Amino acid sequence: MDFNDTPDEAAYRDRAREWLARNVAEHQAQDHAGDIAAARAWQARKAAAGYAQITWPKEWGGGGGTPIQSVIFGQEEAKHPVQYGYFTIGLGMCIPTVMAFADDATKRRFVGPALRGETIWSQLFSEPAGGSDVAAIRTRAVRDGEDWIVNGQKVWTSGAHYSDYGIVLVRTNPDVPKHKGLTMFWLDLRAPGVEIRPIHQMSGGSNFNEVYFTDVRIPDSQRLGAVDDGWKVALVTLMNERLAVGGGGGAGPKEILKLAREIDAGPDGGKLLHDPAFRQRLADWWVQSEGLRNTRMRTITALSRGQTPGPESSIGKIIAANQLQDIGNAAVEAEDQFGIIADPALAPLKGLFQSAVMNAPGLRIAGGTDEILKNIIAERVLGLPGEIRTDKEAAFRDLPAGR
């Protein structure tokens, strides 16, 4: 066991570091009109050097590299203050779906611009009646000559408000079982009848949107995959989903240790860090965080050996999101009456823990709830039976809908 790169990996890392040092400096010396413009410029720079999608084939503008090279570049890029989050859904999920199902002309039209950051894509699957149960989609598409007329609503669409295009899963046949009547399309999010409304989250932020479709006309030529075969297409999209693993919010063991050194919340008015009960909890958080960090090392090892990572990589979000909630609340309670103050100008560590408390509920839900992730581990990793389903054989229109 060691943490060293192989000679090839070390050489790749050196090249990546050298490239990043030079290009980040040049990038920062330029004037950018806002965050998105800066992100687009950085993306274009990466694309020109083959670093935008390292594992994609060169003929599609990728780097023709390996998964471990992609990890190495990501590690090095993360050390620099550059933005790339705007493109992860498009390049990680939407464009691979387009590449798998669209004709050559469509692929040529979209792949390059997305890779260079000229266009941003959204994924439109979730609906008010279908979050965990994605196939419960009600947004309806009805054939009209060479077009489809789409009516309905999507929800939790990340980044729709700054996106140009999307892939959308809609119901084309309600008379067959739910998985068999879905179809996938790509669409222009500025088409007439598409209305994007940001969702005001309980945390105060607005990272997601509702997207309403009112008589939106989508040409049949924008269809991805066969009519009523959209579930299969969606599985390809979801297979490409890369669950963001990690702290998400920055309130971790190191941050609460910092707080515990500073505030007088321990026994006899001493520092919180001198409270034996607090120390026991801090140790458990540390053990969890280290467990996640070391699990990532195992994943990287598998990639480095040319293997597919094992199921161990699926546990990250369950632990990270719950720990964020735990640490956030422990810190807030340790601050005692003062803990209710969320104002960054007054709250310790600029309100980091108050913000963690308010953001953690979303993290426990987004990208698969705790409960769905546990089902996935139980069924796919441990091989336990799936749920008894009452919705697999009946026609979609006959399923009880609730509210």
Add this chain to the structure above:
Amino acid sequence: MNFDYSDEQKMLKDEARRFLAARCDTSVVRGVLDDADRHYDAALWRGVAEQGWLGAAIPESYGGLGLGHVELCALAEELGRAIAPIPFASTVYFVAEALMLFGSEAQKETWLPRIAAGEAIGAFATSEGPGAIRADAIRTTVTGGRLTGTKIPVTDGNIADLIVVLARDGLYLVEAPAEVEVLTTLDPTRAAGKLTFSDVPAERLGGEDGVAAMQQIFDRAAVLLAFEQLGGADRALEMARAYALERFAFGRQIGGYQAIKHKLADIYVRNELARSNAYYGAWALNSGAAELPLAAATARVAASEAYWFASKENIQTHGGIGFTWEADPQLHYRRSRQLSLVAGAPAIWRERLVSQLETRNAA
């Protein structure tokens, strides 16, 4: 990045699993559990010695195989999985490690070849009563090369040929205690005794302060014990899974109910975190890294909690049958208690972990 066993280490581990499947099924464990006069399985002990495992990490010049500690971790994982009823941990993780850390040339030459050959069983005698060990509370003393005091409990102390004893001023080697009382413990598949030393000959081991030296040995043993705990936790999860698939209630497999599925997923998550932390501990142990105390504490807390959780929820998944003497889940439940307590309880290790964080961040 190479954060996994190598192919050779995996081969050794597979071999160990096959050997233990043939030589240490649960009837062997029960043979010790059910017979108050048997304190370990002598045939398995001889077999393990013949395989060379006792000397896996002992240099060839002292009769060992001269492999690294990662290989020893791989063996520990399999021994834990098999709930092996032998004094392997006491002899190898505690006493052999103590000799390699602190022993004089003569002490190493005398004892390490005998340990590697399976001719000497070791025990590490530290505790004197309830509660964590404190330097100022140790009552065992040495005068003129003779040791006096009482140690309780001493795992394998009743069958040991060589005992490393923590006395007030340091560690000592003692060959045979004057008086041994066999103890009734939570895990009868691992022997334990109360040892009373009355003016017995003792040889100083190393020049270090006693508690500091003990802690160095504990740091090394903690990593190795974590692998035993991990092996046991994996096996407990497999047992729970197998039972959840074969047991039917309300017309279907109980493994189809989310109450059971989520319980097993929780075990899986804890086991994987424990595995990752154990690997980090193995790296620190094998490479002599300065992070060993922190890595060992992290590995030990994770593995102790994972094995406890897996072993108790394995019984729960089995329902009533799991609470019977005949069913095997109790074997893991008992062993999880033994392994969590033998080198200091998890609460002590959590405290040690935070102390390490404090000094690390202060530096």
